[in-house]
Amino acid sequence: MANTAPPPADILPAxxxxxxxxxxxxxxxxPPTDIAPDRALTAYGFDSVFALALCGDxxxxxxxxxxxxxxxxxxxxxxxxxxxxxxxxEGAAA
Amino acid sequence: xxxxxxxxxxxxxxxxxxxxxxxxAPEYLDLLFGDPTREDxxxxxxxxxxxxxxxxxxxxxxxxxxxxxxxxxxxxARLGGRLTSADxxxxxxxxxxxxxxxxxxxxxxxxxxxxxxxxxxxxxEQQRRAADVLLCNGWIAPAYTDVDTGNDIRRTRLAATWxxxxxxLDGTKQMINNLERADLLTxxxxxxxxxxxxxxxxxxxxxxxxxxxxxxxxxRYRTAxxxxxxxxxxxxxxxxxxxxxxxxxxxxAMETVLRxxxxxxxxxxxxxxxxxxxxxxVVLDFIRSRRLYGGPATDLPLVQRQLTGTFVxxxxxxxxxxxxxxxxxxxxxxxxxxxxxxxYVVPTLLADSVEELAVVLGARSFLRDGPHAVFQKHxxxxxxxxxxxxxxxxxxxxxxxxxxxxxxxxxxxxxxxxVGVLDPAQPLPELALDxxxxxxxxGDPLLGVLARERDGLPDPRARLLVDALLAEVTALxxxxxxxxxxxxxxxxxxxxxxxxxxxxxxLAAAACVGTYRHRSVLRTGDPQADAAWLLLALARLAHRLGxxxxxxxxxxxxxxxxRCLLARHDAARAFDLTARPVVHGTT
Numbered sequence: 034m035a036n037t038a039p040p041p042a043d044i045l046p047a048x049x050x051x052x053x054x055x056x057x058x059x060x061x062x063x064p065p066t067d068i069a070p071d072r073a074l075t076a077y078g079f080d081s082v083f084a085l086a087l088c089g090d091x092x093x094x095x096x097x098x099x100x101x102x103x104x105x106x107x108x109x110x111x112x113x114x115x116x117x118x119x120x121x122x123e124g125a126a127a
Numbered sequence: 128x129x130x131x132x133x134x135x136x137x138x139x140x141x142x143x144x145x146x147x148x149x150x151x152a153p154e155y156l157d158l159l160f161g162d163p164t165r166e167d168x169x170x171x172x173x174x175x176x177x178x179x180x181x182x183x184x185x186x187x188x189x190x191x192x193x194x195x196x197x198x199x200x201x202x203x204a205r206l207g208g209r210l211t212s213a214d215x216x217x218x219x220x221x222x223x224x225x226x227x228x229x230x231x232x233x234x235x236x237x238x239x240x241x242x243x244x245x246x247x248x249x250x251x252e253q254q255r256r257a258a259d260v261l262l263c264n265g266w267i268a269p270a271y272t273d274v275d276t277g278n279d280i281r282r283t284r285l286a287a288t289w290x291x292x293x294x295x296l297d298g299t300k301q302m303i304n305n306l307e308r309a310d311l312l313t314x315x316x317x318x319x320x321x322x323x324x325x326x327x328x329x330x331x332x333x334x335x336x337x338x339x340x341x342x343x344x345x346x347r348y349r350t351a352x353x354x355x356x357x358x359x360x361x362x363x364x365x366x367x368x369x370x371x372x373x374x375x376x377x378x379x380a381m382e383t384v385l386r387x388x389x390x391x392x393x394x395x396x397x398x399x400x401x402x403x404x405x406x407x408x409v410v411l412d413f414i415r416s417r418r419l420y421g422g423p424a425t426d427l428p429l430v431q432r433q434l435t436g437t438f439v440x441x442x443x444x445x446x447x448x449x450x451x452x453x454x455x456x457x458x459x460x461x462x463x464x465x466x467x468x469x470x471y472v473v474p475t476l477l478a479d480s481v482e483e484l485a486v487v488l489g490a491r492s493f494l495r496d497g498p499h500a501v502f503q504k505h506x507x508x509x510x511x512x513x514x515x516x517x518x519x520x521x522x523x524x525x526x527x528x529x530x531x532x533x534x535x536x537x538x539x540x541x542x543x544x545x546v547g548v549l550d551p552a553q554p555l556p557e558l559a560l561d562x563x564x565x566x567x568x569x570g571d572p573l574l575g576v577l578a579r580e581r582d583g584l585p586d587p588r589a590r591l592l593v594d595a596l597l598a599e600v601t602a603l604x605x606x607x608x609x610x611x612x613x614x615x616x617x618x619x620x621x622x623x624x625x626x627x628x629x630x631x632x633x634l635a636a637a638a639c640v641g642t643y644r645h646r647s648v649l650r651t652g653d654p655q656a657d658a659a660w661l662l663l664a665l666a667r668l669a670h671r672l673g674x675x676x677x678x679x680x681x682x683x684x685x686x687x688x689x690r691c692l693l694a695r696h697d698a699a700r701a702f703d704l705t706a707r708p709v710v711h712g713t714t
Contacts, residue, residue, distance in 0.1 A: 081324035088566045
């Protein structure tokens with residue numbers, strides 16, 4: 034489960050949040066506007082197969098290898114996006 | 128090893144390049160067991176057949192394996208065992224599967240299936256415990272399945288509930304190999320968090336320490352094939368076990384198991400090639416002494432084609448499974464895809480080959496006595512052996528959700544395949560199971576071999592075949608893109624399975640091209656023979672994909688492989704990529 038509350042959606046790098054929203058919407062086969070950033074993905078019926086596929090998408094898109102438990106540890110779109118932003122910032126600083 | 132001094136000498140062949148038989152050669156079991164065709168061999172085919180009729184494992188053979196401490200092959204070198212490389216392990220097991228699939232599964236498989244999860248995720252104490260058991264010829268039973276859910280272990284129903292510093296296990300495990308004689312058990316339990324990927328935990332249990340009033344042992348199951356296999360079951364009735372018996376993370380068992388299974392799904396099909404070799408050899412033993420329609424049976428074109436086809440496919444299987452075994456070391460980020468592909472393709476090719484061989488052997492394929500009786504035993508055993516661990520359907524289901532991402536990198540696969548995956552002369556780094564992944568890294572380096580090596584093929588007919596296969600890759604990519612996400616989940620429809628099936632056959636073709644380019648395939652010193660193999664291998668895979676490439680391989684190609692097959696048979700050499708001397712009818 035998420036260890037800390039993610040920062041409010043409006044100060045996240047917009048493109049990451051958009052990207053995560055669009056990927057989740059793709060798997061759920063609905064318009065991205067239907068996905069609320071702070072709603073639990075499980076409430077949308079986000080299958081565990083999609084959760085793993087999303088990890089793969091993250092690697093293809095950002096070159097980041099994330100834990101397969103990403104969607105489990107960070108269970109909303111906003112939480113995932115915050116985590117990715119964190120990892121990318123760490124990578125840039127390193 | 129003093130046991131080897133008792134082994135019969137094998138004749139050195141003239142035409143094949145020398146493969147010196149070092150005392151620690153992987154196939155030492157072949158020498159230990161001796162010539163299986165001898166009636167007086169206590170660990171020969173006749174003895175195995177008699178034990179099978181009694182639904183037992185052959186005890187002299189079991190004792191031989193204990194004296195050799197075969198179990199040490201499943202223990203990593205860092206823990207005092209002999210496990211160094213996955214492809215070497217497969218070669219160690221081939222002579223075992225050659226003689227008896229039940230013995231192969233019982234002694235050569237189950238301990239590995241159980242132990243590998245401990246190597247992946249166990250604590251240092253758990254790893255030490257498991258290693259010590261195996262180094263003393265003990266038993267670790269892999270308790271993942273029940274009859275209702277079978278290979279689909281994610282749905283297994285045995286449940287675990289935490290209760291202070293103990294865990295209560297409740298439910299049933301069935302069809303578990305070696306359960307009755309197990310020292311340790313690895314038990315997969317549902318821990319129910321509501322998320323299918325975090326729903327399971329794995330426990331390493333001491334069988335003797337289980338409270339007697341909380342466990343009931345089932346009688347042994349009888350199977351139609353591998354009849355000596357000691358399969359049993361158990362009911363756990365809110366059975367308390369120490370919380371410290373948890374292996375890895377709570378809820379993390381599916382990850383552990385999927386990573387461990389990448390090893391077993393690569394090694395075990397490769398090991399089964401030992402049985403395939405015997406099937407082909409036994410049929411050749413028979414057919415070369417027969418006369419039909421006024422001439423040697425081996426003059427019949429259909430006989431030549433069927434036997435040659437089997438030989439070609441055996442090498443395809445070896446090429447693909449060896450690549451996956453070596454990829455565990457060099458490309459651990461991708462074996463989540465390649466291992467299940469091997470576990471589907473190799474048994475499929477093997478089953479089809481053996482069916483054709485049965486036709487050539489004719490009525491004798493049914494006989495349970497006589498010099499060719501081992502054929503019908505393997506014929507009964509091998510389909511069951513395939514299902515015992517991770518059958519083909521489950522493997523395709525593992526691949527389906529990966530297809531959209533793989534397809535992004537086709538045709539060139541993104542990154543280049545490390546040469547050591549295909550070239551056995553390259554040294555392998557230590558097997559690092561913690562680097563195995565359940566979500567593969569980006570790209571598809573093995574499939575990329577088709578596009579990358581195409582121009583380097585000297586034979587225009589081979590390039591033509593590869594072009595046809597690359598066209599199929601393009602078509603498949605379009606079909607994969609057309610899949611809806613819902614079609615890649617556990618409820619995937621048949622169309623998704625068909626796409627996965629096409630993909631794994633293309634992967635096999637890529638392994639063939641890469642193997643051809645990076646090593647000698649037939650080891651005859653004649654590049655024309657290797658080129659002929661590639662044509663036949665690719666044409667046969669293309670045929671399975673429903674692709675017809677005209678003109679097909681000509682009589683010269685078939686003839687070259689047929690002559691190579693006969694030379695191997697004459698020289699008592701294996702039909703696989705090793706071409707090593709085999710102990711069969713040589714005394």
